[in-house]
């Protein structure tokens with residue numbers, strides 16, 4: 870079961886901040902600007918299901934979304950060199 874579920878981090882272009890998880894169907898707050906999706910779809914996946922099927926992606930997603938300002942700032946400094 871676990872091996873059949875493929876998840877992917879993608880840009881979350883939806884204008885809706887709340888959606889239903891594509892796996893368990895729970896109501897969830899969408900992650901912005903990057904979200905966790907079922908691979909090859911735009912069905913959002915909640916963190917609970919994400920941790921079950923792809924914990925590394927959830928950690929990466931949380932880290933990025935929580936530190937986006939610093940990460941962009943570092944990235945822009947690098948680019949200016």
Ligand SMILES: [Zn+2]
Nearest residue numbers: 890893915918
């Ligand atoms: Zn779920």
